[in-house]
Amino acid sequence: MSNDIAYPVFRTPDPALALSTARSLVEFGRRGYSRVSVYAEFHSVAEVWEVARELPTGWFRGREEYGEFDGVPLKDCPPLVVGVQGPGLPADPAAYEGRLPLEWELLDLPVGSIEDAFTAAIGLSRGEINWEVLCWPDAPGAGFHGESKHAEVTLLFNTTTRDLDEPADDHTVLLHVRSVLVDGRQRREPYAHWLADQSGLTVIGPGQR
Known part of the structure; x- marks a missing residue:
């Protein structure tokens, strides 16, 4: 059994810009069977x-x-x-x-079907859009095989954590890869850096599990 780790690659107070940036990363790994889910907490x-x-x-x-x-x-x-x-x-x-607070969710939808409406409705509440069943390509020059099981992108609204437990005034895009922890180090972190760079982004903080 394996787990993912998610690296922040973009942060902005502009929700529309956060969504367009997340979408550019999603398109890099999107397949016809990719899906999207949304979740929020309302207080x-x-x-x-x-x-x-x-x-x-x-x-x-x-x-x-x-x-x-x-x-x-x-x-x-x-x-x-x-x-x-x-x-x-x-x-x-x-x-x-x-x-x-009430939890709210819509799960396993076609990509492009809910993201705009959710971004417009979330307001100051904390929530996320999660795109999954993506497929990251091989990075032979960097020595990494591609990724499908843990190829995901998450857009966090008004928080910086996957647990949605820390309020923030901005929105964060996370890039997921497989977690491979050896001697306390994430061996696939360089792959996350490589993936971010392919979309003109940069890893800007530690990974979240």
Whole structure:
């Protein structure tokens, strides 16, 4: 079993520029079967309702307390906890008490189908666009074979971490490669540098696992 590591290669306060830069990197490895997923966290009811209007097919899921629904049949759990699309969200703000932040996602979509709308809707919330099932080429001059299993690009909005746990005023593009850790060093980091350079980018920070 192998894991990936993601290197930041671009950062900007301009979401449109961040998206266009991420797309240029995606196109370098895109195949007909490549896919895209989007995910975000919303900390207020107003944010939730706004995104539900703009992107109603996305799935929302709220927090639950540990053991809150132990022994409760799934059909009897609140839709907001089980997962609900925009049109099914509660209209009463009180229903969101104890459930925020809400997670929101749309998964495994065709590339180009959701990115613009998501970028326009994310606002100041934290979230990500992740392109996967890409294929990075061989770099024979650098001594690296290509990559498919861990060939991904992620665009982070309003955060610099894959866990979305550190708010930021800008947006970061991450380039993923296979993690090969030997004696405390990432042996495929030079490959990430090579890939970034092919798209006119530069690795600007340490990798994130």
